[in-house]
Amino acid sequence: MSTPHWETFSESVQGINKKLNQDYGTAEGQGSTEDPLVLAVADGHGAARHARSDVGARRAVALFAGHAREFAGFARSLVREESRGGLSRLMNYAQHDMPRRLVAAWQQDVLGHWDRMRKRSGAGTPPPDTADAEKLLLYGTTLIGALLTPQLFVAWQLGDGELAVVERDGRIGFPLAPAETDLGDETESMCSHRAWSLMRVHWSPVVGPDRMPRLITLSTDGLSKSFASSEGFPRFMAGLDRRLVDEGAKEVRAVLPQWLRQAARHSGDDTTMAAGYRPPHHHAIKE
């Protein structure tokens, strides 16, 4: 089986008047069995009580990438069992085990960071220990992650931001858009109580290379909020898709920072995008 070679790009810009960029993103891999496409963005919360959300966002992205590759390995081992329920087991894992494991790993990781920081804090007595929930709050972040292999496209989302999928025929979909949009700036978070239960999952086995989407983008809400109307973001996605088709990934990669800077000026927020693009005349990878 030959698999399309995916081009990736990831970019993040700091919001106007913000002291540091609390977003983080990554785009890795080629979409093959051995080197799956892994995309992730995280948006660390801005309020003062989330003072270490930049760390929380970085760790969420890194942990997602590790868990996604592990999941891809699990999928590899189960592919041969597809007719005996292998895919059902993977779906169960994706929908139920992965969110719990991801949230647990992130919480354990940032609590470890909190402990290390406490010990390093100056020559005097370290600050008093606090409840874990208080510590986790410091690192609060959203997370969107996606994994694509020749057999599977799976995505997870906790909190705001957008997963946009451009199908092979140019149709644009937002498969993880919530039924009701969050009002105001409050969002679901990796630091929320029972955060795993808030994670939305998109499960979509790939039935053939010709049925794969041609563009997958993950973006923090700094991008979607920069548009004056709700139609603005889908229009931006259609334009991005057109530029990729007409000019290729190299050209888009070069202008993407400028687009995101412009968006960040309008939204005032950090703005991050991670994307995978399948060129129409791809170099196939032999599987």
Add this chain to the structure above:
Amino acid sequence: MSGMLDDGQRLTADDGEEIEVVKLIASGGQGEVYRVRTSGGDRALKWYYPPCATPEQRSIVQELVSRGFDDDRFLWPTAYVEGSPTAFGYVMDLRPDRFQGLPTLFQRKLRTTPRALLTACLYTVEAYQTLHSRGIAYRDISWGNVLFDPATGDVLVCDNDNAVVEGDSSGISGTMAFMAPELVRGDPGARPGTQSDLYSLSVLLFMFLMNHHPLQGRRELLIHCLDEPAEKALYGKHPLFVFDPEDDANAPDPVEQSTVLATWDVAPKILRDLFTHNFTVGLRDPAARVRESQWRDALRAVLDAVVDCADCGRQNMTQPEETTAGTCWSCGSTLLLPPRLIVVTPPPRAERHLRLHRTARVHAHHLEPEPVRHDYSDGSVLAELIEHPQKPGKFGLANRSGTAWTGTRSDGTTQQIAPGQTVPLRSGLELDLQGARLTVRAK
């Protein structure tokens, strides 16, 4: 993601029905489900992924369709549809909106009540019992295959395309967390069938009522990568019940798994005993697993013994036939047990104990010694407790059946209670209903 079928694509079912694909509704573990247009209205079409579209699966679907199973608790395949010998599916009814998936319940994203949950458990047991009584093993009982109405407890069993005649060996082997340990281990001679269905059913019931998996205790938290070997160890090679009375090595973590500690604590002993038996002795000995009839008897008894807290109004499960109750799981107040209605059915005599809470109802199945199916819907009500319109706090039993009852008071006097009439509730009151004897007791 584009599915296997395109919107607008036309197919023909083997019964000659013309089908037009409207849109992809969902992707699952074996195939995709589409909304399709037929001459009889919109329906659902399941279409298998190529690796799952095996000759064995085709035979199973064709066999299921030919059975013409007509039961409103199942989304049963009604017509076979073929695109090519390796591309096929089947037509079934669309899922009504009121039904929800169990993962939504486990994520606590919907509101329900202990009565609705117990009803759902009872209906689920009876649905699978119906299959088993017809010699069909479901073989993939899991939380992905049962939908329920959180308001009424009605259930809908879907993905019935893995059900086969007992003894057939083809097809799916189940979802690991719900699979019987002997199947997870791949013991020689172990096959999915009714005995393994009984195990999966118990896992499902535990998850319904306890909001947790019965084998996911501390040991699961220690696993860093839940890959196949880890899953096999947890569910097959070294399964250990989280409340095993002899071994607490897999007890729930008090912080990470606090929910199951709380739900287990408030479950009545009759259910805890069955779960403990099933997940200790029944883990090792398939023949010793709790049968559907045992679950049915225990669940209906507990359902009839649910009481409302007088302080906060929340529903509490109590141990059937106990004359004292503990405290409310929600507010901690001491529970007051309302009067009890003892129903003795016509021969072969069976006894039911109903707590007469403010909304208590006697249903047709209460009067049957061996009801084929329990039905708690409005349509099956024979009697219900109502409050006197002018005297708050005074209750009576209203006759909602089509026939008159004979009532006998504790002083021996009798009266007829015509349909629509109400008899005041008094301790010692006896009622004769369609050959059944009903007696009111204070405790």
